[in-house]
Amino acid sequence: MKLENKVAIITGAAQGLGAAIAQRFAQDGATVLVCDMNVEPGTATAAGIVDAGGKACFRKLDVTREADWISLMESVRNEFGRLDILVNNAAINIRETIEVMQEKNLDAMLAVNVKGPFLGIKHAIPLMRASGGGSIINMSSICGLVGHKFTPEAYTVTKGALTLMTKTIGVRYAKDNIRCNSIHPSTVNTPLVQELFKDPERKKERLGEVPLGRLATVQDVANSAAFLASDEAAFLNGVALPVDGGLVAY
Ligand SMILES: NC(=O)c1ccc[n+]([C@@H]2O[C@H](COP(=O)([O-])OP(=O)(O)OC[C@H]3O[C@@H](n4cnc5c(N)ncnc54)[C@H](O)[C@@H]3O)[C@@H](O)[C@H]2O)c1
Numbered sequence: 454m455k456l457e458n459k460v461a462i463i464t465g466a467a468q469g470l471g472a473a474i475a476q477r478f479a480q481d482g483a484t485v486l487v488c489d490m491n492v493e494p495g496t497a498t499a500a501g502i503v504d505a506g507g508k509a510c511f512r513k514l515d516v517t518r519e520a521d522w523i524s525l526m527e528s529v530r531n532e533f534g535r536l537d538i539l540v541n542n543a544a545i546n547i548r549e550t551i552e553v554m555q556e557k558n559l560d561a562m563l564a565v566n567v568k569g570p571f572l573g574i575k576h577a578i579p580l581m582r583a584s585g586g587g588s589i590i591n592m593s594s595i596c597g598l599v600g601h602k603f604t605p606e607a608y609t610v611t612k613g614a615l616t617l618m619t620k621t622i623g624v625r626y627a628k629d630n631i632r633c634n635s636i637h638p639s640t641v642n643t644p645l646v647q648e649l650f651k652d653p654e655r656k657k658e659r660l661g662e663v664p665l666g667r668l669a670t671v672q673d674v675a676n677s678a679a680f681l682a683s684d685e686a687a688f689l690n691g692v693a694l695p696v697d698g699g700l701v702a703y
Contacts, residue, residue, distance in 0.1 A: 454482030455683040460533045462486045462525070464516050464573065465543025467495035469643060470592065473671035474540055474678045475499075479507030481679055484533060488514040488525065489543070516543050516569030522576040535584040538682045539577045541570035542592040544611070551606040559607050566611035567618070574622055578631065586630025588682045589622060591615045593635045598693060598701050603658070612637075616693050623691030632690040634681045639697035642668040665698030 461478050465471040467489035475485045479502045487502070487509055489495035495511045502509035512528070514521050529536050544566045547558040570591055581587030596604050597612030616635055623633040640646055640659055646668060650656040660666055677696050680686055695701050 454480075455685060456538070456679065457482030459483045459537035459682070460486070460529065460535050461538035461540065461682065462488055462529070462536065462573075462577070463540040463542055464488045464514060464569065466540075467491045467498055470638070470641060470671055470674050471540070471542040472498045473675040474542065475509065476502055476505075476507070477672075477675035477679050478538070478682065479505070479509055481683070483538065483682075484508040485510075486525075486529065487511045488516075490515045516541075516573060517564040519572050519576075522572050526576045526580055530580055536577055536580040536587060537584060538588050538590070539573055539581075540590045540592065540678060540682075541573050541615075543569055544592065546608045548605050549607070554605070554607055562607050562611050566608075567614045570615060570618060574618070574633075578626060578629070581631050582626075582629045587632070588686070589619075589631065589633040590678055590681050591619045591633070591635040593619070593637050593693070595637050595639050595695060595697050595701050597635065598637050598695065619693065620691045627690055632681075632686070634686070634689055634692045634694060636674060636677050636681070637693055637695045637697060637701070638669045638674050639663055639695075639700045640668050641674065642670055663698040663700050664702065667698065669696055669698070 461483045463471050463475045466475045466487040475487050479485050487495050487499040499509040499511040593615045594612040596609040597616040619633050619635040674696050
């Protein structure tokens, strides 16, 4: 099992991609801290992993609060004595175009999508360094690589910031054997998207932009995260990995 003996923090892991990554990491042998501000589904996700024979626990974390990160890292240090993997997955998307975007909504997106990962990395580094190294994975988007015509601007701004946060961390902390890479999924098949696809025009529009002609699955993304987290990716650092069926290739 390629993540055996590794301790992993995953943010926004109560549901969606974060939950799928948590499940996958646990299958690969990691001890997983399912972190989210949403307690009930987060607790259920961690319990599901344990029921399936994995090692997991839930921790309440609001990624925008530095005090939450400090107490999370203290508890990880005390209980597990090490940290190997941090996945900054939590994000929000308030779909307002730039001309109508309300300032408070822009601030909220910057806080969760940019400040959150920044604080997480800040407080993970000392523990990773003491553990002999680590793998940080930032969940960006194709919108962190290109201007995407179906996506309002603020999301692109936050995901682009994450792309370069990844590279600067990868460059500075390679000396501590800490690697930092980002994942850039195209639209993932979630209940929300299925709702959107009830409109055949929307479906055609979205699938038409993907050379492989389908949506990403949560497994496509979780598989990539498991690879980047593992020692098999020991020489991958500062990489922006599209998981998009070729969408940004042309
Ligand atoms: N779903 C897609 O199509 C898609 C495509 C590309 C990239 N992404 C990215 O993948 C990641 C996960 O997406 P998803 O669709 O699973 O999202 P989701 O909305 O289903 O889940 C996000 C999780 O983050 C949590 N969260 C929100 N704010 C938080 C905070 N302040 N502190 C802690 N937790 C918080 C929520 O409670 C939720 O559990 C995001 O970074 C998203 O931008 C998603």
